[in-house]
Amino acid sequence: SPHQNFLHCLSLRSNDSSSFSKLIFTPTNSSYESVLDSTIWNLRFRSADVPKPLVIVTPTQISHIQATIHCSRKHGLQTRTRSGGHDYEGLSFVARVPFVVIDLVKFRSVDVDVENRVAWVQSGATLGELYYRIAEKSKTLAFPAAVFHTIGVGGHISGGGFGSLFRKYGLAGDNVIDVQFIDVNGRTLNRKSMGKDLFWAIRGGGGGSFGIVLAWKLSLVHVPATVTACTVSRTLEQNATELVHRWQYIAHDLPDEVYPTIALRGFNSTVIAFFSSMFLGTIGEFLPLMEHRFPELGLTRKDCAEMSWIQSILLSNGIQNQPLEILLNSSSRVPIVTPSYKVKSDYVKKPISETGLNGLFSRLTDEAAASTTVILIAYGGIMDRIAKNATPFPHRAGNLYKIFYDVGWQETDSIHSERYLDWARMAYNYMTPLVSKSPRQAYINFRDLDIGSNNIGYTSYAQARIWGRKYFKDNFKKLVRVKTRIDPTNFFRHEQSIPPLY
Ligand code: FDA
Numbered sequence: 001s002p003h004q005n006f007l008h009c010l011s012l013r014s015n016d017s018s019s020f021s022k023l024i025f026t027p028t029n030s031s032y033e034s035v036l037d038s039t040i041w042n043l044r045f046r047s048a049d050v051p052k053p054l055v056i057v058t059p060t061q062i063s064h065i066q067a068t069i070h071c072s073r074k075h076g077l078q079t080r081t082r083s084g085g086h087d088y089e090g091l092s093f094v095a096r097v098p099f100v101v102i103d104l105v106k107f108r109s110v111d112v113d114v115e116n117r118v119a120w121v122q123s124g125a126t127l128g129e130l131y132y133r134i135a136e137k138s139k140t141l142a143f144p145a146a147v148f149h150t151i152g153v154g155g156h157i158s159g160g161g162f163g164s165l166f167r168k169y170g171l172a173g174d175n176v177i178d179v180q181f182i183d184v185n186g187r188t189l190n191r192k193s194m195g196k197d198l199f200w201a202i203r204g205g206g207g208g209s210f211g212i213v214l215a216w217k218l219s220l221v222h223v224p225a226t227v228t229a230c231t232v233s234r235t236l237e238q239n240a241t242e243l244v245h246r247w248q249y250i251a252h253d254l255p256d257e258v259y260p261t262i263a264l265r266g267f268n269s270t271v272i273a274f275f276s277s278m279f280l281g282t283i284g285e286f287l288p289l290m291e292h293r294f295p296e297l298g299l300t301r302k303d304c305a306e307m308s309w310i311q312s313i314l315l316s317n318g319i320q321n322q323p324l325e326i327l328l329n330s331s332s333r334v335p336i337v338t339p340s341y342k343v344k345s346d347y348v349k350k351p352i353s354e355t356g357l358n359g360l361f362s363r364l365t366d367e368a369a370a371s372t373t374v375i376l377i378a379y380g381g382i383m384d385r386i387a388k389n390a391t392p393f394p395h396r397a398g399n400l401y402k403i404f405y406d407v408g409w410q411e412t413d414s415i416h417s418e419r420y421l422d423w424a425r426m427a428y429n430y431m432t433p434l435v436s437k438s439p440r441q442a443y444i445n446f447r448d449l450d451i452g453s454n455n456i457g458y459t460s461y462a463q464a465r466i467w468g469r470k471y472f473k474d475n476f477k478k479l480v481r482v483k484t485r486i487d488p489t490n491f492f493r494h495e496q497s498i499p500p501l502y
Pocket of ligand 1: 041080081082083084085086087088090091092104123145146147148150151152153154155156157158159160161162163206207208209211212213214337445446494
Protein backbone atom coordinates (compact mmCIF):
# COMPACT_ATOMS: atom_id res chain seq x y z
CA SER A 1 0.00 0.00 0.00
CA PRO A 2 1.20 3.59 -0.60
CA HIS A 3 1.68 4.23 3.06
CA GLN A 4 3.74 1.05 3.64
CA ASN A 5 5.91 2.09 0.71
CA PHE A 6 6.08 5.57 2.18
CA LEU A 7 7.25 4.22 5.55
CA HIS A 8 9.82 2.01 3.85
CA CYS A 9 11.05 5.04 1.90
CA LEU A 10 11.43 7.01 5.15
CA SER A 11 13.48 4.25 6.71
CA LEU A 12 15.80 4.19 3.68
CA ARG A 13 16.25 7.97 3.68
CA SER A 14 17.09 8.20 7.33
CA ASN A 15 20.63 7.97 8.68
CA ASP A 16 19.35 7.42 12.24
CA SER A 17 16.42 5.12 11.46
CA SER A 18 15.89 3.88 15.02
CA SER A 19 15.48 7.35 16.54
CA PHE A 20 13.52 8.65 13.52
CA SER A 21 11.08 5.72 13.76
CA LYS A 22 10.08 6.93 17.26
CA LEU A 23 8.86 10.16 15.67
CA ILE A 24 6.53 8.41 13.22
CA PHE A 25 2.96 7.46 14.20
CA THR A 26 0.44 5.31 12.34
CA PRO A 27 -3.06 4.31 13.52
CA THR A 28 -1.66 1.01 14.84
CA ASN A 29 0.57 2.95 17.22
CA SER A 30 -0.88 3.40 20.73
CA SER A 31 0.13 7.10 20.85
CA TYR A 32 -1.31 7.95 17.41
CA GLU A 33 -4.59 9.31 18.74
CA SER A 34 -3.06 11.42 21.50
CA VAL A 35 -0.48 12.87 19.09
CA LEU A 36 -3.20 13.68 16.55
CA ASP A 37 -5.59 15.16 19.12
CA SER A 38 -2.92 17.11 20.99
CA THR A 39 -3.62 20.34 19.07
CA ILE A 40 -7.12 19.71 17.74
CA TRP A 41 -8.85 22.57 19.49
CA ASN A 42 -12.09 22.59 17.63
CA LEU A 43 -13.82 19.45 18.83
CA ARG A 44 -15.99 19.18 15.73
CA PHE A 45 -12.81 17.88 14.03
CA ARG A 46 -12.27 15.11 16.56
CA SER A 47 -15.28 12.99 15.66
CA ALA A 48 -14.89 9.53 14.09
CA ASP A 49 -16.27 10.55 10.67
CA VAL A 50 -13.50 13.14 10.14
CA PRO A 51 -10.74 11.70 7.86
CA LYS A 52 -7.49 10.96 9.69
CA PRO A 53 -3.87 10.98 8.43
CA LEU A 54 -2.23 7.69 7.41
CA VAL A 55 0.94 8.80 9.12
CA ILE A 56 1.97 11.61 11.49
CA VAL A 57 5.64 12.61 11.50
CA THR A 58 6.93 14.79 14.35
CA PRO A 59 10.37 15.76 13.01
CA THR A 60 13.22 16.95 15.20
CA GLN A 61 15.67 17.63 12.37
CA ILE A 62 15.47 19.31 8.99
CA SER A 63 16.52 16.02 7.36
CA HIS A 64 13.34 14.38 8.74
CA ILE A 65 11.23 17.00 6.97
CA GLN A 66 13.20 16.66 3.75
CA ALA A 67 12.76 12.87 3.86
CA THR A 68 9.00 13.19 4.52
CA ILE A 69 8.53 15.57 1.58
CA HIS A 70 10.63 13.34 -0.70
CA CYS A 71 8.81 10.11 0.23
CA SER A 72 5.33 11.70 0.10
CA ARG A 73 6.01 12.95 -3.42
CA LYS A 74 7.44 9.62 -4.50
CA HIS A 75 4.43 7.66 -3.24
CA GLY A 76 1.70 10.11 -4.18
CA LEU A 77 0.65 11.12 -0.68
CA GLN A 78 -0.43 14.63 0.19
CA THR A 79 1.18 16.31 3.20
CA ARG A 80 -0.35 18.78 5.62
CA THR A 81 1.90 20.90 7.83
CA ARG A 82 0.70 21.55 11.35
CA SER A 83 2.15 24.12 13.75
CA GLY A 84 -0.46 25.06 16.39
CA GLY A 85 -3.46 23.26 14.81
CA HIS A 86 -5.78 26.29 15.11
CA ASP A 87 -6.85 26.34 11.47
CA TYR A 88 -10.58 27.15 11.60
CA GLU A 89 -11.36 24.52 8.94
CA GLY A 90 -8.86 21.99 10.28
CA LEU A 91 -6.81 22.03 7.07
CA SER A 92 -3.55 21.29 8.89
CA PHE A 93 -4.75 17.85 9.97
CA VAL A 94 -7.82 16.91 7.86
CA ALA A 95 -7.80 15.98 4.15
CA ARG A 96 -10.17 14.04 1.93
CA VAL A 97 -7.31 12.18 0.18
CA PRO A 98 -4.65 9.85 1.65
CA PHE A 99 -2.27 12.13 3.55
CA VAL A 100 0.61 12.56 5.97
CA VAL A 101 0.82 15.22 8.70
CA ILE A 102 4.16 16.92 9.33
CA ASP A 103 3.61 18.12 12.89
CA LEU A 104 6.15 20.76 13.94
CA VAL A 105 5.39 20.28 17.63
CA LYS A 106 9.09 19.64 18.32
CA PHE A 107 10.32 22.69 16.40
CA ARG A 108 9.47 25.23 19.10
CA SER A 109 12.59 27.05 20.27
CA VAL A 110 12.41 30.80 20.95
CA ASP A 111 15.60 32.86 21.06
CA VAL A 112 15.18 36.50 22.13
CA ASP A 113 17.92 39.08 21.58
CA VAL A 114 16.89 42.12 23.62
CA GLU A 115 19.83 44.27 22.61
CA ASN A 116 19.04 44.02 18.91
CA ARG A 117 15.27 43.80 19.49
CA VAL A 118 14.87 40.62 17.45
CA ALA A 119 13.79 37.05 18.12
CA TRP A 120 14.16 33.81 16.17
CA VAL A 121 11.14 31.60 16.81
CA GLN A 122 10.42 28.19 15.35
CA SER A 123 7.00 27.58 13.80
CA GLY A 124 5.85 24.93 16.30
CA ALA A 125 6.10 27.36 19.23
CA THR A 126 2.88 28.96 20.45
CA LEU A 127 2.36 32.70 20.67
CA GLY A 128 2.21 32.22 24.46
CA GLU A 129 5.73 30.77 24.46
CA LEU A 130 6.97 33.64 22.30
CA TYR A 131 5.37 36.28 24.55
CA TYR A 132 6.61 34.58 27.73
CA ARG A 133 10.20 34.40 26.47
CA ILE A 134 10.12 38.08 25.46
CA ALA A 135 8.59 39.15 28.81
CA GLU A 136 11.16 37.06 30.67
CA LYS A 137 13.86 39.35 29.30
CA SER A 138 12.10 42.69 28.88
CA LYS A 139 8.96 44.39 30.19
CA THR A 140 8.93 46.90 27.37
CA LEU A 141 9.35 44.68 24.32
CA ALA A 142 6.55 42.74 22.65
CA PHE A 143 5.50 41.26 19.32
CA PRO A 144 2.35 42.34 17.45
CA ALA A 145 0.33 39.13 16.98
CA ALA A 146 -2.89 37.55 18.28
CA VAL A 147 -3.76 37.56 21.96
CA PHE A 148 -4.78 33.86 22.15
CA HIS A 149 -1.75 32.18 23.63
CA THR A 150 -2.23 28.66 22.24
CA ILE A 151 -2.14 29.72 18.55
CA GLY A 152 0.84 28.36 16.62
CA VAL A 153 3.42 30.78 15.28
CA GLY A 154 3.65 28.90 11.92
CA GLY A 155 0.08 29.17 10.66
CA HIS A 156 -0.56 32.53 12.31
CA ILE A 157 2.24 34.52 10.70
CA SER A 158 1.67 32.74 7.37
CA GLY A 159 -1.81 34.32 7.25
CA GLY A 160 -0.83 37.83 8.43
CA GLY A 161 -1.77 37.67 12.11
CA PHE A 162 -3.36 40.56 13.99
CA GLY A 163 -3.69 41.31 17.69
CA SER A 164 -3.93 44.12 20.19
CA LEU A 165 -0.89 45.97 18.78
CA PHE A 166 -1.90 45.91 15.12
CA ARG A 167 -3.14 49.50 14.90
CA LYS A 168 0.22 50.65 16.25
CA TYR A 169 2.65 48.22 14.56
CA GLY A 170 0.75 46.31 11.86
CA LEU A 171 0.42 42.56 11.48
CA ALA A 172 2.78 39.84 12.63
CA GLY A 173 3.72 39.27 8.98
CA ASP A 174 4.65 42.96 8.62
CA ASN A 175 7.27 42.48 11.34
CA VAL A 176 9.18 39.48 9.94
CA ILE A 177 12.75 40.16 8.87
CA ASP A 178 14.01 36.72 7.85
CA VAL A 179 12.88 33.09 7.70
CA GLN A 180 14.14 29.53 7.45
CA PHE A 181 12.09 27.75 4.78
CA ILE A 182 12.00 24.33 3.12
CA ASP A 183 10.73 24.04 -0.44
CA VAL A 184 9.23 21.14 -2.36
CA ASN A 185 12.70 19.94 -3.38
CA GLY A 186 13.90 19.91 0.22
CA ARG A 187 16.07 22.99 -0.24
CA THR A 188 16.58 25.16 2.84
CA LEU A 189 16.11 28.83 1.91
CA ASN A 190 16.32 32.15 3.72
CA ARG A 191 15.16 35.65 2.82
CA LYS A 192 18.09 36.26 0.52
CA SER A 193 18.21 32.91 -1.24
CA MET A 194 14.44 32.63 -1.74
CA GLY A 195 14.09 35.98 -3.53
CA LYS A 196 11.84 38.87 -2.63
CA ASP A 197 8.61 37.56 -4.17
CA LEU A 198 8.55 34.34 -2.14
CA PHE A 199 9.52 36.28 0.99
CA TRP A 200 6.53 38.54 0.21
CA ALA A 201 4.14 35.60 -0.32
CA ILE A 202 4.82 33.70 2.89
CA ARG A 203 4.08 36.70 5.13
CA GLY A 204 0.31 36.75 4.63
CA GLY A 205 -0.48 34.50 1.66
CA GLY A 206 -1.79 31.77 3.99
CA GLY A 207 -0.11 28.60 5.25
CA GLY A 208 0.21 25.37 3.31
CA SER A 209 0.71 26.76 -0.22
CA PHE A 210 4.39 27.39 -0.82
CA GLY A 211 6.45 25.12 1.42
CA ILE A 212 7.23 24.88 5.11
CA VAL A 213 8.46 27.81 7.16
CA LEU A 214 10.59 26.35 9.91
CA ALA A 215 11.51 29.53 11.74
CA TRP A 216 10.92 33.27 11.66
CA LYS A 217 13.20 36.16 12.59
CA LEU A 218 10.98 38.80 14.15
CA SER A 219 11.43 42.47 14.79
CA LEU A 220 10.29 43.17 18.36
CA VAL A 221 8.36 46.35 19.17
CA HIS A 222 8.30 48.77 22.08
CA VAL A 223 5.43 48.78 24.60
CA PRO A 224 5.21 51.02 27.68
CA ALA A 225 5.67 49.40 31.08
CA THR A 226 2.01 50.24 31.84
CA VAL A 227 -0.90 49.59 29.53
CA THR A 228 -4.60 50.09 30.26
CA ALA A 229 -7.43 47.65 29.58
CA CYS A 230 -11.04 48.87 29.83
CA THR A 231 -14.39 47.20 29.26
CA VAL A 232 -17.84 48.64 29.64
CA SER A 233 -21.01 46.73 28.77
CA ARG A 234 -24.39 48.03 27.60
CA THR A 235 -27.60 46.16 26.80
CA LEU A 236 -30.08 47.17 24.11
CA GLU A 237 -32.14 48.78 26.86
CA GLN A 238 -29.08 50.86 27.78
CA ASN A 239 -28.75 52.25 24.25
CA ALA A 240 -26.32 49.64 22.93
CA THR A 241 -27.57 50.17 19.36
CA GLU A 242 -26.92 53.93 19.39
CA LEU A 243 -23.49 53.41 20.98
CA VAL A 244 -22.40 50.74 18.48
CA HIS A 245 -23.64 52.98 15.69
CA ARG A 246 -21.62 55.93 17.04
CA TRP A 247 -18.50 53.76 17.63
CA GLN A 248 -18.33 53.10 13.89
CA TYR A 249 -17.57 56.81 13.30
CA ILE A 250 -15.06 57.15 16.14
CA ALA A 251 -12.99 53.99 16.66
CA HIS A 252 -11.18 54.03 13.33
CA ASP A 253 -9.85 57.55 14.00
CA LEU A 254 -8.60 56.96 17.54
CA PRO A 255 -4.82 57.22 18.02
CA ASP A 256 -2.69 54.22 16.97
CA GLU A 257 -2.09 53.43 20.66
CA VAL A 258 -5.71 52.33 21.16
CA TYR A 259 -7.07 48.89 20.19
CA PRO A 260 -10.88 49.31 20.25
CA THR A 261 -13.22 46.33 19.88
CA ILE A 262 -16.86 45.52 20.56
CA ALA A 263 -18.02 42.00 21.45
CA LEU A 264 -21.73 41.39 20.89
CA ARG A 265 -23.54 38.52 22.59
CA GLY A 266 -27.19 37.53 22.77
CA PHE A 267 -28.45 37.07 26.31
CA ASN A 268 -32.05 35.99 26.96
CA SER A 269 -34.02 38.43 24.82
CA THR A 270 -31.44 41.21 24.73
CA VAL A 271 -27.96 41.76 23.33
CA ILE A 272 -25.00 42.89 25.40
CA ALA A 273 -22.33 45.00 23.74
CA PHE A 274 -18.94 44.86 25.49
CA PHE A 275 -16.91 47.92 24.48
CA SER A 276 -13.25 47.13 25.15
CA SER A 277 -10.04 49.02 24.59
CA MET A 278 -6.42 48.25 25.18
CA PHE A 279 -4.38 51.43 25.42
CA LEU A 280 -0.59 51.78 25.37
CA GLY A 281 -0.36 54.11 28.35
CA THR A 282 -1.95 54.87 31.70
CA ILE A 283 -5.58 55.30 32.79
CA GLY A 284 -4.79 58.94 33.47
CA GLU A 285 -3.86 59.43 29.81
CA PHE A 286 -6.67 57.30 28.37
CA LEU A 287 -9.76 58.58 30.20
CA PRO A 288 -9.51 62.24 29.02
CA LEU A 289 -9.01 60.97 25.46
CA MET A 290 -12.19 58.89 25.60
CA GLU A 291 -14.14 61.63 27.38
CA HIS A 292 -13.22 63.92 24.50
CA ARG A 293 -13.71 61.48 21.59
CA PHE A 294 -16.51 59.21 22.80
CA PRO A 295 -18.29 60.88 25.75
CA GLU A 296 -21.53 58.96 25.05
CA LEU A 297 -19.86 55.74 26.24
CA GLY A 298 -19.43 57.14 29.76
CA LEU A 299 -16.17 55.28 30.40
CA THR A 300 -14.98 55.68 34.01
CA ARG A 301 -11.91 54.74 36.03
CA LYS A 302 -13.69 51.71 37.53
CA ASP A 303 -14.11 50.20 34.02
CA CYS A 304 -10.33 50.21 33.53
CA ALA A 305 -7.24 48.57 34.99
CA GLU A 306 -3.53 49.19 34.53
CA MET A 307 -1.16 46.29 33.96
CA SER A 308 1.88 45.19 31.98
CA TRP A 309 1.40 44.20 28.34
CA ILE A 310 2.00 40.54 29.14
CA GLN A 311 -0.70 40.70 31.84
CA SER A 312 -3.08 42.12 29.22
CA ILE A 313 -2.46 38.94 27.20
CA LEU A 314 -3.58 36.79 30.15
CA LEU A 315 -6.63 38.99 30.66
CA SER A 316 -7.63 38.67 27.00
CA ASN A 317 -7.43 34.90 27.34
CA GLY A 318 -9.87 35.03 30.25
CA ILE A 319 -7.11 33.79 32.57
CA GLN A 320 -6.89 35.47 35.95
CA ASN A 321 -4.73 35.02 39.02
CA GLN A 322 -2.43 32.53 37.34
CA PRO A 323 1.35 32.70 37.03
CA LEU A 324 2.75 33.75 33.66
CA GLU A 325 4.03 30.19 33.19
CA ILE A 326 0.52 29.24 32.05
CA LEU A 327 1.56 30.77 28.72
CA LEU A 328 3.99 27.87 28.33
CA ASN A 329 1.20 25.33 28.66
CA SER A 330 -0.04 24.95 25.12
CA SER A 331 -2.61 22.32 26.06
CA SER A 332 -4.46 24.52 28.58
CA ARG A 333 -7.81 25.34 27.09
CA VAL A 334 -8.61 29.05 26.86
CA PRO A 335 -11.76 29.47 29.01
CA ILE A 336 -13.50 31.82 26.58
CA VAL A 337 -13.29 29.46 23.58
CA THR A 338 -16.30 27.17 23.04
CA PRO A 339 -15.69 23.42 22.42
CA SER A 340 -16.93 23.55 18.79
CA TYR A 341 -16.91 26.53 16.46
CA LYS A 342 -17.10 27.94 12.96
CA VAL A 343 -16.02 31.43 11.97
CA LYS A 344 -16.65 33.95 9.24
CA SER A 345 -15.30 37.43 8.63
CA ASP A 346 -16.31 40.67 6.96
CA TYR A 347 -14.94 44.16 6.40
CA VAL A 348 -17.03 47.31 6.82
CA LYS A 349 -16.27 50.41 4.76
CA LYS A 350 -19.34 52.55 5.50
CA PRO A 351 -21.09 52.78 8.89
CA ILE A 352 -24.08 50.44 9.16
CA SER A 353 -27.39 52.14 10.02
CA GLU A 354 -29.11 51.49 13.35
CA THR A 355 -31.79 49.51 11.48
CA GLY A 356 -29.08 47.37 9.89
CA LEU A 357 -27.43 46.76 13.26
CA ASN A 358 -30.76 45.86 14.86
CA GLY A 359 -31.27 43.16 12.24
CA LEU A 360 -28.00 41.52 13.35
CA PHE A 361 -28.86 41.95 17.02
CA SER A 362 -32.25 40.28 16.62
CA ARG A 363 -30.51 37.25 15.07
CA LEU A 364 -28.13 37.12 18.04
CA THR A 365 -31.06 36.47 20.37
CA ASP A 366 -31.87 33.28 18.41
CA GLU A 367 -31.41 30.10 20.48
CA ALA A 368 -28.83 28.78 17.97
CA ALA A 369 -26.65 31.83 18.71
CA ALA A 370 -26.52 31.21 22.47
CA SER A 371 -22.72 30.63 22.48
CA THR A 372 -21.91 32.96 19.61
CA THR A 373 -19.94 36.20 19.79
CA VAL A 374 -19.73 38.76 17.01
CA ILE A 375 -16.66 40.96 17.39
CA LEU A 376 -16.04 44.31 15.70
CA ILE A 377 -12.33 45.20 15.47
CA ALA A 378 -11.50 48.80 14.58
CA TYR A 379 -9.06 49.37 11.71
CA GLY A 380 -7.18 52.60 11.02
CA GLY A 381 -3.88 53.47 12.68
CA ILE A 382 -0.82 52.20 10.82
CA MET A 383 -3.04 49.82 8.82
CA ASP A 384 -4.15 52.86 6.79
CA ARG A 385 -0.53 53.74 6.03
CA ILE A 386 0.83 50.36 4.87
CA ALA A 387 0.44 49.82 1.12
CA LYS A 388 -2.17 47.25 0.04
CA ASN A 389 0.47 45.29 -1.84
CA ALA A 390 3.23 45.51 0.80
CA THR A 391 2.34 41.92 1.75
CA PRO A 392 -0.42 39.63 0.39
CA PHE A 393 -2.78 40.96 3.11
CA PRO A 394 -4.78 43.64 1.22
CA HIS A 395 -7.19 44.95 3.86
CA ARG A 396 -5.53 48.26 4.70
CA ALA A 397 -6.82 51.83 4.07
CA GLY A 398 -10.55 52.20 3.47
CA ASN A 399 -11.76 49.73 6.10
CA LEU A 400 -13.52 51.09 9.19
CA TYR A 401 -13.53 47.77 10.99
CA LYS A 402 -13.47 44.02 10.61
CA ILE A 403 -16.32 41.76 11.75
CA PHE A 404 -15.46 38.37 13.22
CA TYR A 405 -18.42 36.02 13.58
CA ASP A 406 -17.34 33.45 16.16
CA VAL A 407 -20.17 30.93 16.05
CA GLY A 408 -19.76 28.52 18.95
CA TRP A 409 -21.64 25.64 20.48
CA GLN A 410 -21.27 23.45 23.52
CA GLU A 411 -21.88 20.03 21.97
CA THR A 412 -18.63 18.28 21.06
CA ASP A 413 -19.88 16.00 18.28
CA SER A 414 -20.51 16.85 14.65
CA ILE A 415 -24.16 15.70 14.70
CA HIS A 416 -25.31 18.95 16.27
CA SER A 417 -23.18 21.17 14.06
CA GLU A 418 -25.68 21.75 11.23
CA ARG A 419 -28.02 23.87 13.32
CA TYR A 420 -25.23 26.28 14.27
CA LEU A 421 -23.65 26.27 10.83
CA ASP A 422 -27.05 27.22 9.40
CA TRP A 423 -27.23 30.12 11.83
CA ALA A 424 -23.75 31.28 10.75
CA ARG A 425 -24.73 31.21 7.07
CA MET A 426 -28.05 32.93 7.71
CA ALA A 427 -26.41 35.77 9.67
CA TYR A 428 -23.71 36.12 6.99
CA ASN A 429 -26.36 36.32 4.25
CA TYR A 430 -28.21 38.96 6.19
CA MET A 431 -25.03 41.08 6.35
CA THR A 432 -24.39 40.97 2.56
CA PRO A 433 -25.70 44.45 1.66
CA LEU A 434 -24.08 46.06 4.72
CA VAL A 435 -20.42 45.06 4.21
CA SER A 436 -17.64 45.22 1.58
CA LYS A 437 -18.58 44.18 -1.96
CA SER A 438 -16.97 43.11 -5.26
CA PRO A 439 -15.30 41.23 -3.77
CA ARG A 440 -16.82 40.69 -0.33
CA GLN A 441 -13.55 40.70 1.63
CA ALA A 442 -12.51 38.04 4.15
CA TYR A 443 -9.47 37.34 6.32
CA ILE A 444 -7.43 34.25 5.44
CA ASN A 445 -6.64 33.35 9.06
CA PHE A 446 -10.39 33.24 9.75
CA ARG A 447 -10.59 30.47 7.22
CA ASP A 448 -14.06 29.79 5.83
CA LEU A 449 -14.60 27.12 3.17
CA ASP A 450 -18.13 28.45 2.49
CA ILE A 451 -16.61 31.28 0.43
CA GLY A 452 -15.08 28.87 -2.09
CA SER A 453 -12.83 25.86 -2.29
CA ASN A 454 -10.42 24.13 -4.66
CA ASN A 455 -11.31 20.85 -6.38
CA ILE A 456 -9.70 17.69 -5.14
CA GLY A 457 -6.99 17.19 -7.76
CA TYR A 458 -6.78 19.84 -10.48
CA THR A 459 -7.87 23.35 -9.53
CA SER A 460 -8.38 26.01 -12.15
CA TYR A 461 -7.25 29.56 -11.62
CA ALA A 462 -10.84 30.67 -12.24
CA GLN A 463 -12.19 28.48 -9.44
CA ALA A 464 -9.52 29.50 -6.92
CA ARG A 465 -10.00 33.15 -7.85
CA ILE A 466 -13.50 33.02 -6.30
CA TRP A 467 -12.12 32.64 -2.76
CA GLY A 468 -8.67 34.06 -3.56
CA ARG A 469 -9.91 37.55 -4.47
CA LYS A 470 -11.89 37.72 -1.22
CA TYR A 471 -8.82 37.02 0.89
CA PHE A 472 -6.19 38.78 -1.23
CA LYS A 473 -7.94 41.09 -3.72
CA ASP A 474 -5.45 42.06 -6.48
CA ASN A 475 -2.56 40.38 -4.63
CA PHE A 476 -4.03 36.99 -5.56
CA LYS A 477 -2.49 37.19 -9.06
CA LYS A 478 1.01 37.68 -7.67
CA LEU A 479 0.52 34.81 -5.20
CA VAL A 480 -0.33 32.55 -8.17
CA ARG A 481 2.83 33.68 -9.99
CA VAL A 482 4.99 32.92 -6.92
CA LYS A 483 3.32 29.52 -6.47
CA THR A 484 3.90 28.64 -10.14
CA ARG A 485 7.59 29.31 -9.72
CA ILE A 486 8.23 27.68 -6.33
CA ASP A 487 5.88 24.67 -6.43
CA PRO A 488 4.80 24.15 -10.07
CA THR A 489 3.50 20.61 -9.49
CA ASN A 490 1.24 21.84 -6.68
CA PHE A 491 2.62 19.46 -4.08
CA PHE A 492 1.73 21.74 -1.16
CA ARG A 493 -2.02 21.97 -1.54
CA HIS A 494 -5.30 21.99 0.31
CA GLU A 495 -8.86 23.25 -0.15
CA GLN A 496 -7.77 26.89 -0.15
CA SER A 497 -4.14 26.73 -1.23
CA ILE A 498 -2.87 29.02 -3.98
CA PRO A 499 -2.89 27.07 -7.30
CA PRO A 500 -0.07 27.24 -9.88
CA LEU A 501 -0.82 28.24 -13.47
CA TYR A 502 -0.37 25.06 -15.49
P1 FDA B 1 -2.33 25.32 11.94
O1 FDA B 1 -1.19 24.50 12.38
O2 FDA B 1 -3.68 24.68 11.94
O3 FDA B 1 -1.99 25.89 10.49
C1 FDA B 1 -2.85 26.76 9.78
C2 FDA B 1 -2.52 26.68 8.28
O4 FDA B 1 -1.16 27.03 8.06
C3 FDA B 1 -2.70 25.30 7.67
O5 FDA B 1 -3.03 25.43 6.30
C4 FDA B 1 -1.31 24.70 7.79
O6 FDA B 1 -1.06 23.66 6.89
C5 FDA B 1 -0.43 25.92 7.53
N1 FDA B 1 0.84 25.86 8.26
C6 FDA B 1 1.00 25.58 9.57
N2 FDA B 1 2.29 25.66 9.90
C7 FDA B 1 2.95 26.01 8.78
C8 FDA B 1 4.33 26.25 8.50
N3 FDA B 1 5.23 26.15 9.45
N4 FDA B 1 4.69 26.56 7.24
C9 FDA B 1 3.75 26.67 6.27
N5 FDA B 1 2.43 26.46 6.47
C10 FDA B 1 2.04 26.13 7.73
N6 FDA B 1 -5.94 35.05 14.05
C11 FDA B 1 -5.60 36.35 14.14
O7 FDA B 1 -4.97 36.89 13.24
N7 FDA B 1 -5.92 37.06 15.26
C12 FDA B 1 -6.60 36.51 16.30
O8 FDA B 1 -6.90 37.18 17.28
C13 FDA B 1 -6.94 35.13 16.22
N8 FDA B 1 -7.60 34.50 17.25
C14 FDA B 1 -7.85 33.14 17.18
C15 FDA B 1 -8.43 32.48 18.28
C16 FDA B 1 -8.68 31.13 18.22
C17 FDA B 1 -9.30 30.45 19.40
C18 FDA B 1 -8.37 30.40 17.05
C19 FDA B 1 -8.70 28.94 16.94
C20 FDA B 1 -7.78 31.04 15.96
C21 FDA B 1 -7.52 32.42 16.02
N9 FDA B 1 -6.92 33.09 14.96
C22 FDA B 1 -6.59 34.42 15.07
C23 FDA B 1 -6.65 32.39 13.69
C24 FDA B 1 -5.22 31.86 13.63
O9 FDA B 1 -4.32 32.92 13.45
C25 FDA B 1 -5.12 30.90 12.43
O10 FDA B 1 -6.00 29.82 12.60
C26 FDA B 1 -3.69 30.40 12.24
O11 FDA B 1 -3.55 29.89 10.95
C27 FDA B 1 -3.35 29.36 13.27
O12 FDA B 1 -2.01 28.98 13.19
P2 FDA B 1 -1.62 27.53 13.76
O13 FDA B 1 -0.19 27.33 13.51
O14 FDA B 1 -2.13 27.36 15.13
O15 FDA B 1 -2.53 26.62 12.82
